[in-house]
Amino acid sequence: MxxxxxxxxxxxxxxxxxxxxxxxxxxxxxxxxxxxxxxxxxxxxxxxxxxxxxxxxxxxxxxxxxxxxxxxxxxxxxxxxxxxxxxxxxxxxDKAPPKEVPKTIENQRIYDETTVNPEDEEVAFDEGTDEFSSYFNRLTNPKVLITTSDRPRGRTVRFCEQLSTAVPDSHVYYRRGLALKRVIPQCISRGFTFLIVINEDRKVPNGMVLCHLPNGPTAHFKVSSVRLRKEMKRRGKDPTEHSPEVILNNFTTRLGHSIGRMFAALFPHDPQFIGRQVATFHNQRDFIFFRFHRYIFKNEKKVGIQELGPRFTLKLRSLQKGTFDSKYGEYEWVHKVSLWALHARILQCLI
Amino acid sequence: MASKSQSCSIWVGSETGILKGVSLSKQQAFNFCEMSCLSRDQEVCVLEWGDPLESEVLVGCANGTVKAFSTEKGIFTESKECGDATQGKFTGLAMMDGSLVTCAESGILKVWKEGCTDTIEINVGNGVCRMRQNPSRRSQVATGGKENPLKVWDLERPDKAIFTAKNVKNDWLDLRVPVWVRDIGFIPDSDKIVTCTGYHQMRVYDPSSPQRRPVLEAEFGEYPLTALSLPASQGTVVVGNTHGQLAVLDLRKGLVRGCLKGLAGGVRGLQCHPTLPLVASCGLDRFLRVHSLEDRSLLHKVYLKSRLNCVLLSSRNLELSGADLSGEVEEVKQEGEEDGETDEVWDAMETVTDKTNKRATEKAAEENAVKGPKKRRKVAKK
Structure with a gap:
């Protein structure tokens, strides 16, 4: 050798x-x-x-x-x-054969059969009569309560405060050790349409429960990469109280539509364009990225944006029918690790 | 419409009030409803066969109407008001020699005799979650619900329940164990009844014995069990829960035989094929799934666009149309023949002591040994 x-x-x-x-x-x-x-x-x-x-x-x-x-x-x-x-x-x-399309993760995604066709009557009916229909028919205005898990510490408290500046008509309350099942009826009686609970682990926000009131659904997200306003580079001045525009990207499947409608229902109907603020929920491979920007038209072609913060990433853990009831509630979708997808090394996206 | 409905072997009722037929041989699903007049109060709560020939499907809607759907013509033929929305949704439908039995959530069980306006009415108690008919003795129905223990009724003598279950003993803290029967099944060829509860227990009751408490209790998972079904092969029961976990439980010791995977959302409807080892499940994830109970693999998965409430299987062969069916039978036969042949070879073989012939026989024996066990295993599986 x-x-x-x-x-x-x-x-x-x-x-x-x-x-x-x-x-x-x-x-x-x-x-x-x-x-x-x-x-x-x-x-x-x-x-x-x-x-x-x-x-x-x-x-x-x-x-x-x-x-x-x-x-x-x-x-x-x-x-x-x-x-x-x-x-x-x-x-x-000129006679050269066309260039081959490069393989990317995005175009390797396997087609999801639940992708919503906008002309589908059945899905349109299903969505038209679901729990969010009262918001989309302009019967209700969103009112959001933001609270945390028990005894929140520094970062989580600041995160809640900053989240409430991004979501109009939202109120941060201290949890006071109350059970969610007791909080929910009180919220309903006071006309709240959303309940957001930020969970914290070792002083880091790591979970979010988004519960639509009065009759569900409830989504549970994992929260990661939280960056508060102070940690942001080149951020703009604090956001104003104008209601922002909402951008929802890539919520294409049936499950994605349900989640997208939920985010849309968090914000008031008519954005105040004078505030020039945009909240973005961008879905990419089941991770939902939240960003909050202010834009300005510099001239006819150029647009400038500055981020206002906070920014965070969400990943859906479960979607439950009805208001928060983790013990006896019926789940519409639960995140399960698909070994098949792992072994086959395919990109299976569900939202 | 008629040809569509005739090819369908699985019927599914959805939350949006659409009756869906699925044809596994054609890999297609059809909606049997006018899309213009959809409404949520027509939500399909229960499905049941109208006659033993399976030419009619009875559809129990949330607004209290029972509609008859002809599978041959592919249209709704009849509609009958069997209560109203105040009584709650239907929890069970049954046909008993021409008369219709309905049961609503409020606990009012009614027997509608054919051509007769008066009804027999039984109050079975509040909060009923399920009413089931005994398939072998059609006049028997069982009911149960939240804080409403399992009761068996003989509809020919409707004054008193023939069996009322007794709650299990208090727990180790001497506290009363809550009752919440979510689904009921009659075990064929015995008097026993199996129930599943909202507190993730599976219980077996034996009305023929003097004991009114369950004779077997087993737990599965930690989430409420919502549906159960008894497969054709005896000794097991399939249960499903709100997290989309399906399991085959043994009825002798209550152990988990195996889990059926692939579900993403809570199970609402579950039915096993009456003769074949197949189980169909549907639920909030809007998919109809058909699993094999032999190897517990997922055979079919159909996206049906709405949340699904209940599923009904026809007793004919599900996924195979006529041609496929005959094909499989032939296969089985062939294997059987081959097996017979090898046996014949074994029988015909002489015991040879000659040295010259020994090698040849050994070879033959080896070959048979290689072939034999495989074949046998296959046959045993079938």
Whole structure:
């Protein structure tokens, strides 16, 4: 093995060193000796078994060196192929075949059969008569109560305060150790349409329960990457009390529609454009990113935005029918790890 | 419409008031409803066969009407007011030699005799969650609900329940155990009744014995069990809960035989095929799923666009149309024949002591040994 490896270094040298490392190695060798063994080394290379793999080499240094060499060769070949193709394309001119579409995670997503077709009567009826229909028919105005898990600490408290500046007509209340099942009837009697509960673990907000009142549904999210206003770079001045515009991106499936409608119902019907504020819920591979911006039209073509904060990421854990009842409530959707999807390495998105 | 409905082998009732027929052989689903006059108060609560030939489906709506749907013609043929919305949703429908039995959430069980306006009315107690008919003795129905223990009624003698379950003993803190029967099933070829509760217990009662408490109690999971169904093969029961967990429980010791995977939302309706090892489930995740009970694999998954409340299977072969069915039968036969052949070879084999012949026989024996067990396993599976 050692002998073979040696031969390889020599072939390497013959081919002409390219990287610094190889140069260093070559320096110690006699140039004349190299030339004398050239013929032999070619023969040695041919003596490799056809299915020889670098990992079979037992000497670590040698293996590492061989591996580097292999990689280099590969890259070289790839570059050559690329050049060749480019030349061919140029030679063919207009007749060149169309370029292949690159594989991306987004276009590898498997099609979800529940994707909502806007012309579907049945889904339209289902959505038209669901729990949010009173909001979308402009019968109710949103009123939001924000509270936390028991005894919130610094970050969570600030997060709640900043969230309430982003959501109009929202009120932050201290939880006072009350059970949610007792809070909900009180909220309903006082005309709240949403209850948001931020859960905290080790002083970090990590969960959010979004409960639509008076009769559900309830969504439970995991909250991550919370960045408060103070931690934001290049942020604008604090948001005004104007009701923002809402952007909902990529809520395409049936489950996504339910969640999207829920977020939409958090904000008042008519945005006040004078405030120039936008709240964005962007869904990408089941993660929902919340951003809050202020925009300005600099001229006819250019728009400037500045982030106002807070920003956070949500991931849906469960969607439950009815108001919060984790013990006896019926779940419409529960997050379960799909081993099939993990094994098959496919991108399965549900929202 | 008629050809559509004839090909359907699974019927599903949805929360939006649509009756859906699913044809697994054609891989299609149809809506049997006028899309223009949809309303939530027509929500389908229960489905039941109108006659033993399965040419009529009875649809119990939330507004108190029972509609008859002809599977041959593909249209709703009859509609009958069997109560109103104040009595709550229907919890069970049954046909008893021509007369219709309905039961509402408020606990009013009514027997509507055919062509007769007067009805027999029984109050079975408040908060009924389910009413089921004994498939072998059609005049028997069982009811149960929240704080309403399992009761078995003989509709020919409607004054008193023939069996009332007694609550289990107080728990280790000497507190009363709450009652919440969510679904009931009559175990075929025995008097026993199996129930599942909102407190994730599965209980078996035996009305033939003097004991009124359950003879077997088992727990599954930690969420309310919402539906159960008894498969064709005896000794097991399939239960489903609000988190979309389906499990096959053993009726002898109450152990979990296996779980059926793939559900995303709570189970609302569950039914096993009367002869084949198949189970259909539907629920809040808007999918109808058909699992095999043999290897517990997911066979079919159909997206039906609305939340589904109940499912009804026809007793004919579900997923296979006529041609496929015959194909499978042939396969089974072939295997059987082959098996017979190998047996014949074994029988015909002589015990040879000759040295010259030994090698050849050994080879043959080896071959048979390789073939034999595989075949047997297959047959045993079938």
């Amino acid at each position: 050692d002998f073979q490896g040696d031969a390889c270094t020599k072939t390497e040298a013959k081919k002409g060193a390219k990287t610094k490392k190889q140069k260093r190695m070559n320096e110690c060798k006699d140039v004349e000796a190299e030339t004398s063994v050239q013929a032999d080394s070619v023969e040695e290379e041919a003596a490799f078994p056809p299915n020889f793999s670098v990992s079979e080499i037992k000497n670590k240094q040698r293996r590492h060196f061989m591996f580097m060499k292999l990689k280099q060769e590969k890259r070289k070949r790839k570059l050559e192929l690329k050049k060749k193709r480019k030349k061919e394309r140029e030679a063919l001119g």
